[in-house]
Amino acid sequence: MHNFLDIAYFQNKFVPFKEANISIATHALHYGTGAFGGMRGIPNPENPNQILLFRLDRHCNRLSDSAKLLNYDLPADKIQHIIIDFVKKNKPSKSFYIRPFVYTSDLGIAPRLHKIEKDFFIYGLELGDYLPPEGISCRISSWYRQEDRSLPLRGKISGAYITSSLAKTEAVESGFDEAILMNTQGKVCEASGMNIFMVRNGKLITPGFNQDILEGITRDSVLTIAQDMGIETEERAIDKTELLIADEVFLSGTAAKVTPVKQIESYHLSTSRPITEKIKQKLIAITENQEPKYQEWVYTVDC
The missing domain is CATH 3.30.470.10 (Aminotransferase class 4, branched-chain amino acid transferase, N-terminal domain)
Structure with missing residues (x-):
């Protein structure tokens, strides 16, 4: 309700x-x-x-x-x-x-x-938590993310979300919380309505704009926060197998905020997520206007 x-x-x-x-x-x-x-x-x-x-x-x-x-x-x-x-x-x-x-x-x-x-x-x-904050399970969707040459993916065009809907339902009805979509080049793209990040060897990695992703605002915030914290970041293509052996994986979005991924298909990821937790807690503090450095990100409305 x-x-x-x-x-x-x-x-x-x-x-x-x-x-x-x-x-x-x-x-x-x-x-x-x-x-x-x-x-x-x-x-x-x-x-x-x-x-x-x-x-x-x-x-x-x-x-x-x-x-x-x-x-x-x-x-x-x-x-x-x-x-x-x-x-x-x-x-x-x-x-x-x-x-x-x-x-x-x-x-x-x-x-x-x-x-x-x-x-x-x-x-x-x-709206409280959109996804379980303790972590979620994901499956690789059989549906592929559209290409920018067929749909304007830099906009949140409503018609494009039929693919997200198909992928989400497929994931949930097969026992998972969320779907991970690949692009037509076979590279990791995004979740049904969130961007995706992984951590390998202390580096935060996420698909770049050339991978048909949405230009997420929370994604941009996460990258900025990580860089300010001294965490090395990289935007590049990601293979499916990289996700399966990643040290940490999380999703980001307005509704999802920062949500850890604990399982992908039958592969269980580590419950130790130091970088995910640092970014998650920093983002919470920023949204509550507790971080002076990021006050320009928070607009105050007097009611």
Whole structure:
């Protein structure tokens, strides 16, 4: 059961969540011609009248870029202004997740992006741990991540998530928590909705942008944190067998945060995860605005 926030932004105004409804003929519903974002917010542990949003500017910029791929001009500063108002009106009292969404709102039946109405809405829900924080099991999916030459993978295009959905269900129904997708070159790509990292010989390694991954904001944060902590990092192609013998593996994402991987297929990974834990705890402290060095990553909303 989801606990949705009371107020949504829909058709250029704030309305009760239950009244924010679209037609069954909506173009994006049929063709996947939408793009979404997702960001976390928490009440400030030191001031209950404040909400802390993690990397608000980066999330707004990415959604604006995703909108461009749909032939929709939606400035990042407009998105940010509306999200701030959205938070002020809802005044969440628990950890929550914001889902902004741009989409073709027309009721036509032709698959196209030109000469068609587009719109933007926001809703939110309370959200704790998306995945078990103690660690998860993963299987290698039989489904492959799409290629950027066939889908604009640098945007969170809604239609692209059919592959993620197929992979996630395949994993869960075969006894695992999560799926790891390979790209069409047979290299490790990402999970169903998260980026992936491994540690080998003290080095933090993750697939680069040329591996058809999403340009994750949490991924970027993890790399920056690791480098600031003196951990060597590398972005490159990863083979499946490297994951199976890695010292540590974890997933990163807005919902997943930093989630350790304890098993891949029938291979059990070490329960000693010193680098994963250091990064995880540092990220938690940053999101709670406890790290002055990273204060620019946290936007404070006075409610």
